[in-house]
Amino acid sequence: MYTYLPLNPQNIRFLTISPGPFGSGIHIRLSHAELEFNEPPIYEALSYTWGTNNLSHIVYLDTEDGQQSLPVTENLYTALQYLRDDSSPRKLWVDAVCINQRDDKERSQQVARMADIYRSAAKVIIWLGPEADNSTGGIQALKRLASKLNVDWTHYTISAASEEDIKSDWLDLTKHAPFDDQIWFSIVLLLNRSWFSRLWIWQEVFLAHNGAIIICGDDTILWEDFRKAIVSLYRRRKPDRVPDLHKTISRAWQICNLGDQPSLRTILRRTKDAQCSDQRDRIYAVLNLVQEKERLGIQPDYTKTTGKVFRDMMVTSIFEYGDLTLLTCCELQDERGDVPSWVPDWSVPRKCKEIWGARACWNSLPQARYNDGDGYLIATGRRMGTILEVQQILTDNSLSLAGTGKVPQLRETYAALRKLISWLRNQLAIDDFDRQLESIYRSLCCNEFSDRYEPVNEKHMKYQESLDHFGTLADLMTVPTEDFLKSCAILLDAFYVNALGRSFIVTADSYVGLAPKAAREGDIIAVLMGCQSPIVLQPNDDEEYLVVGEGYVHGLMTGEAFLGPLPSNWQRVARYDESTGMNLDAFIDRGRSVWQFEDPRLGPLPEGWVEERHPMQHIFARYRNMEENYASIYDPRMMLPALRARNVELHEFKLV
16 A cells, blocks of 8 residues: 655645556556646646545556555546556546545645646546447537537627538527437436536636546547537527436536636535535635635635534634625524534535525625634624514425426426415405515515616516516416416526525515525514625524524615615616626616616715725725725725614624
C-alpha cells in the first residue's frame, strides 16, 4: 500500500499514465509541481464520478524505491484504461489519486485550489463511462444537431449554421428534433448517467477555460457542441412518448446554463439535488461558481463538522457581509439536524421553489446579534400578522405533475386548484374573495407575470389574460374540456411549481399568501431587516422562535412593512439595462407612463448623508455619512434610526 509523500501547499500532484495496450495492468507515476500561472505545467484534468467507495482495483505505482500498489475504484480504473495511450505517457490531474484523501489538512488545502487546477488544465476530460445503451448513436445525434445551429450565449438565441439549415426541422423549435425513438431513448440513457448527478462536476466544467471534451467509450463530443445541442433540445418541443425526456434534458440544461456567476444562494438551490458523499461539499463544491465577494471568505476545512460549516457560513454572511437573505433558504424539518432553525441545512433537499424578486425589507441593513455559546440569533424586524388559517395545496405524491402539459396531469393540478379555491371561498366572505382575487392569484403564482418587467417580458404569463383564465377556472361548475385545460397549461404549471411544498395561508389581518408546508395556525409573519422575503416564525413558550421558512405574502413583497404601500398607479418593475444586461429595480407610474430608479416613498436623506457618484451608480446607490466619513451601500433612510423616527414598530426576535 502506497504512503503519500508530504505535499507542499503551493504544489499539486500529477498522475502520469505509462503507455500500454488496452486491458493490460495500469502503471502510473506521481509527481509534484508548482502551479504557476505564467507557465503552468501541461496536463489534463479529469471530471468523472467516483461511483462506490469500494477500492476494488489496483494500479501499479512506479517509484524510486520500486513498484507499489494503489487501490482505486472500478470507475477510475476503467477511465484510465480508456485514457491511456499505447505509445506515449499522459499527464492527468485526478482528485481521488492526486489528493491524499486520508489527510484532512491536505484535502482542505487542495480543494481550495480546485479552481486553479481546472482553470489551468490544457483540457478538462469528462468521462461518462464505457459505451452502452447505444450511447454511440446518442452522441452522434447530439453532434449532428450541434452542427446545424449557432448559439448566441449572451441572449440564448439560436440561428442556423448555414443557409440550407434555415428552414430545416433542425431549427424549428415548434417541432421535436428529427430523431427516431431509438435515438431519443439513447439520449435519455446517456443524460441519466451518474456524471450528470454529481455535485463537483458543476465547477469542473464551468472552470474549463481551455475547453472540455466528453468521452464515452471511444466516442467524443466537445462540451461546446454538447451545450449547443442541449439548449436546442431544452427550448424546443419534445415527444411525449419518451419517458423522463423533459426531466433529463432540464437537468443537463441546468449544468450547461451557468452563464454569468450567480449568487451563492441561487447556486446552492440549483444544485440541491446533485449528489456528494460529504455534505460539507454542499458549500465547498460551489464556491468557485460564484463571484469572490459571494464566497463569504469561506475556505474549505474538513476538520470542521458539517453543522459547523453550515453555521459558520450563515454567521459570516450576516455579520461580515451584512446580509440576512440566506435565512430564506431555511425550511423547518420534522427531524432537525445539528444546526439551529435559522441556519439552512444544505444536506436536506429543499421542498419549495425559490421566491424570485422579493424586496420585503427593501434596502435595509440587518440588525442582529449572535450568541455562540447558546447558539441563538436575535434579529430585528416587524411583526406583520398571525396566521389564522392554513390549507395544504398539493399532496406529497404530486411530484411528477409539473411541466408535462399532458391532460391527465393538467386535470390533477386543476383539481388541486379547485379544492383550494373552494376552501378560500369558505374562509373568506364572498365580497372578500372577489376583492382579494388579485392578491390570491398573484400569491399562487408568486407574482411571476410579464408586467413585472419593463419592457414587458414575453417569456412570462400575461397577467390580465391569465387572470381571466383563473377567474373562469374559479367559477367553473362543470368538468373543463381538454382544449380549455391545454389553454391554461402555463397557468396550471406555474401554480404547481410555486405551490409544491407550500400551504396557502390567511392571516388575522387578511393578508393572503404562500408559506412552507410546516407552517401552522398561530405562526407569525415577520419582515426582518436585511432579509428580502417575509419569514414565517413559529413561537414557543419561552418567547423564542423557530424559522419555518420564507413565504410569499401579497402586499409585503416591496418594502411595505417599513415604507407603507406604493402610491396609487406606481408599480415596482425589473427594468432591463442594456449596458449591463441586467434587470434593475425601478418604479413606473402607470398613469403617466414615467419611470425612475428612486423609490417614490423615500423622502430626503437624513441630515449629514449624501449620495455619492461612482462608476456603478446606475446599478446601485452608495451613500456617505459626512460627519463620520464612512460610506454605505445601505440606504440611510432604511437604517434603524430613520425607521424609528418614522415610528415603525420594530421587534427583536430570538431565533433558535
